[in-house]
Amino acid sequence: MKTQATYAANPSFEQSFRAHEEKKKPQKVPLPPFGFKEYMIQKGNQVNKALDEAVPLQHPRKIHEAMRYSLLAGGKRVRPILCIASCELVGGGEELAMPTACALEMIHTMSLIHDDLPCMDNDDLRRGMPTSHKVFGEDTAVLAGDALLALAFEHVASNTKNVSSDRVVQALAELGSAVGSKGLVAGQVVDIESEGKEVSLSTLEYIHVHKTAKLLEAAVVCGAIMGGADATSVERLRKYARSIGLLFQVVDDILDMTKSSEELGKTAGKDLTSDKATYPKLIGIDEAKKFAAQLTDQANQELGFYDPVKAAPLYHLASYIASRQN
Amino acid sequence: MKTQATYAANPSFEQSFRAHEEKKKPQKVPLPPFGFKEYMIQKGNQVNKALDEAVPLQHPRKIHEAMRYSLLAGGKRVRPILCIASCELVGGGEELAMPTACALEMIHTMSLIHDDLPCMDNDDLRRGMPTSHKVFGEDTAVLAGDALLALAFEHVASNTKNVSSDRVVQALAELGSAVGSKGLVAGQVVDIESEGKEVSLSTLEYIHVHKTAKLLEAAVVCGAIMGGADATSVERLRKYARSIGLLFQVVDDILDMTKSSEELGKTAGKDLTSDKATYPKLIGIDEAKKFAAQLTDQANQELGFYDPVKAAPLYHLASYIASRQN
Numbered sequence: 001m002k003t004q005a006t007y008a009a010n011p012s013f014e015q016s017f018r019a020h021e022e023k024k025k026p027q028k029v030p031l032p033p034f035g036f037k038e039y040m041i042q043k044g045n046q047v048n049k050a051l052d053e054a055v056p057l058q059h060p061r062k063i064h065e066a067m068r069y070s071l072l073a074g075g076k077r078v079r080p081i082l083c084i085a086s087c088e089l090v091g092g093g094e095e096l097a098m099p100t101a102c103a104l105e106m107i108h109t110m111s112l113i114h115d116d117l118p119c120m121d122n123d124d125l126r127r128g129m130p131t132s133h134k135v136f137g138e139d140t141a142v143l144a145g146d147a148l149l150a151l152a153f154e155h156v157a158s159n160t161k162n163v164s165s166d167r168v169v170q171a172l173a174e175l176g177s178a179v180g181s182k183g184l185v186a187g188q189v190v191d192i193e194s195e196g197k198e199v200s201l202s203t204l205e206y207i208h209v210h211k212t213a214k215l216l217e218a219a220v221v222c223g224a225i226m227g228g229a230d231a232t233s234v235e236r237l238r239k240y241a242r243s244i245g246l247l248f249q250v251v252d253d254i255l256d257m258t259k260s261s262e263e264l265g266k267t268a269g270k271d272l273t274s275d276k277a278t279y280p281k282l283i284g285i286d287e288a289k290k291f292a293a294q295l296t297d298q299a300n301q302e303l304g305f306y307d308p309v310k311a312a313p314l315y316h317l318a319s320y321i322a323s324r325q326n
Numbered sequence: 327m328k329t330q331a332t333y334a335a336n337p338s339f340e341q342s343f344r345a346h347e348e349k350k351k352p353q354k355v356p357l358p359p360f361g362f363k364e365y366m367i368q369k370g371n372q373v374n375k376a377l378d379e380a381v382p383l384q385h386p387r388k389i390h391e392a393m394r395y396s397l398l399a400g401g402k403r404v405r406p407i408l409c410i411a412s413c414e415l416v417g418g419g420e421e422l423a424m425p426t427a428c429a430l431e432m433i434h435t436m437s438l439i440h441d442d443l444p445c446m447d448n449d450d451l452r453r454g455m456p457t458s459h460k461v462f463g464e465d466t467a468v469l470a471g472d473a474l475l476a477l478a479f480e481h482v483a484s485n486t487k488n489v490s491s492d493r494v495v496q497a498l499a500e501l502g503s504a505v506g507s508k509g510l511v512a513g514q515v516v517d518i519e520s521e522g523k524e525v526s527l528s529t530l531e532y533i534h535v536h537k538t539a540k541l542l543e544a545a546v547v548c549g550a551i552m553g554g555a556d557a558t559s560v561e562r563l564r565k566y567a568r569s570i571g572l573l574f575q576v577v578d579d580i581l582d583m584t585k586s587s588e589e590l591g592k593t594a595g596k597d598l599t600s601d602k603a604t605y606p607k608l609i610g611i612d613e614a615k616k617f618a619a620q621l622t623d624q625a626n627q628e629l630g631f632y633d634p635v636k637a638a639p640l641y642h643l644a645s646y647i648a649s650r651q652n
Binding site for chain 1 (some may be wrong): 381384385386388389390393436440443445446463464465466468469471472473475476477478479480481483484490491492494495496498499501502503505506507508509511512514515516518519
């Protein structure tokens with residue numbers, strides 16, 4: 001008990017300790033003013049340029065056409081931008097994270113191409129355009145996905161500059177884990193198995209966390225790693241990412257129920273008709289919206305540890321994910 | 327002309343230079359005596375143990391069952407053993423190369439699972455057993471392949487010990503390039519495009535080099551990288567690997583023409599009936615056999631730069647690939 005007694009006998013130490021702890025607590029701040037739309041456009045353009053360069057139209061032509069068709073189909077680039085924003089928050093330059101940002105979009109695109117296959121979700125429409133297998137045939141669609149997945153890892157390993165190899169290896173392990181049988185694929189498998197069955201809230205969360213949140217987590221975590229973050233900061237941003245990852249899918253569920261196919265650019269109401277479990281179906285639309293608000297708060301809480309001006313992009317990304325309309 | 331004159335005026339330098347060049351020339355040696363069968367069994371067992379541990383049967387059960395079903399189906403483990411043999415030739419221990427060795431088999435297995443899909447080769451039989459999609463369904467087969475591909479990179483990044491991160495990153499770039507749209511997938515695509523068409527010898531070589539040789543090249547090259555080889559040695563072993571890589575597929579073509587399905591454990595004569603181009607069809611069986619012998623010689627020539635005792639496993643692996651019966 002000696003240590004406690006020493007503390008008690010030394011109020012000035014206790015005061016400074018308490019003040020220090022107080023400072024470490026997250027501060028709830030109003031969303032700082034920030035030109036978010038311009039930020040998204042500017043970063044999105046940079047990412048699109050890098051993706052275009054990462055997959056040139058070379059021999060064999062058809063496979064590169066298929067890869068480019070899906071990769072450059074105009075997604076919102078949320079994953080790459082999260083990665084860059086996280087890298088910049090911890091003090092790294094955009095260029096340190098760019099190869100990883102591109103890899104994230106390649107992985108995401110691979111999952112969409114394979115997800116849309118006739119033997120999976122059998123979707124004809126994606127981002128308002130015919131799906132890959134509709135345009136290039138099933139065989140090329142499978143191979144385009146495989147090639148994008150392999151390229152993702154190759155691209156990070158070959159093109160990341162001015163980052164220590166230790167950090168590159170760490171990021172590659174994160175990426176691999178986010179896609180594989182403990183990540184994205186695990187979510188897919190449990191999702192497929194659950195179709196037409198009574199699904200518990202915990203299974204639904206498992207599906208969402210793995211199918212969607214893991215890759216968003218990898219985006220933020222890899223950005224922080226490439227930007228030079230220490231372990232504490234990496235884990236703090238991981239928590240932020242987990243919240244917005246689940247948030248992303250909850251909002252997706254809500255949108256699927258409330259929007260038309262035209263507004264979404266993909267087949268809407270599909271989750272409803274195909275008996276897929278969703279948050280609105282399990283807990284009702286109002287509770288789902290409340291849950292989304294709660295996840296946004298959790299994410300913002302983690303950002304309270306950072307300078308609000310520097311963290312502005314990540315605050316606004318959380319808010320954007322919460323309030324997006326498609 | 328000053329330099330030449332200097333050389334001429336200095337016969338002792340010229341002599342030593344010539345002697346040095348002579349030493350650098352590959353020496354044609356008889357295949358050194360070596361317990362190759364025991365070597366293959368011992369290394370194969372080590373690889374199987376490592377693969378078993380790399381993919382434990384965990385939740386979600388079905389996807390891990392599917393991954394293990396194809397991965398542990400008893401292949402000859404040629405790629406992993408090449409990787410280990412190359413690592414040991416340049417002075418590295420087996421354990422340095424083992425995660426990469428496993429990754430190579432994961433990638434190879436992924437390519438087989440996806441290759442067998444109804445939308446690709448539509449094969450029912452592989453290694454004497456029903457193919458993945460026949461047992462687990464097409465959706466799980468696609469996802470098992472994706473998961474194995476992602477795990478390959480994750481496994482190397484997470485589990486390679488006592489190798490500098492610089493080398494791990496270099497190996498990961500090699501691996502990615504071997505699979506993607508400039509490697510294995512490129513070969514697949516051109517193969518599919520060529521079906522039923524008149525195919526030139528150069529296109530056939532393109533298909534074989536990309537579909538088969540690239541991954542064998544990655545096996546040998548990554549083994550050398552992990553084992554600590556210098557750049558000259560890596561490129562020397564790359565040449566060896568390119569020869570045995572093409573050799574592997576030429577022998578495959580010959581076997582497909584001369585063996586029954588039962589002997590091969592897969593549907594034989596398929597290349598013949600499906601109008602696929604093969605070496606025996608393009609240049610005749612005798613010329614194909616001559617070409618195989620020539621490729622074996624080329625491979626052995628590169629090994630002439632090494633201590634023949636240390637290079638024994640790679641000599642015998644080339645000979646094994648040349649003379650295998652299934």
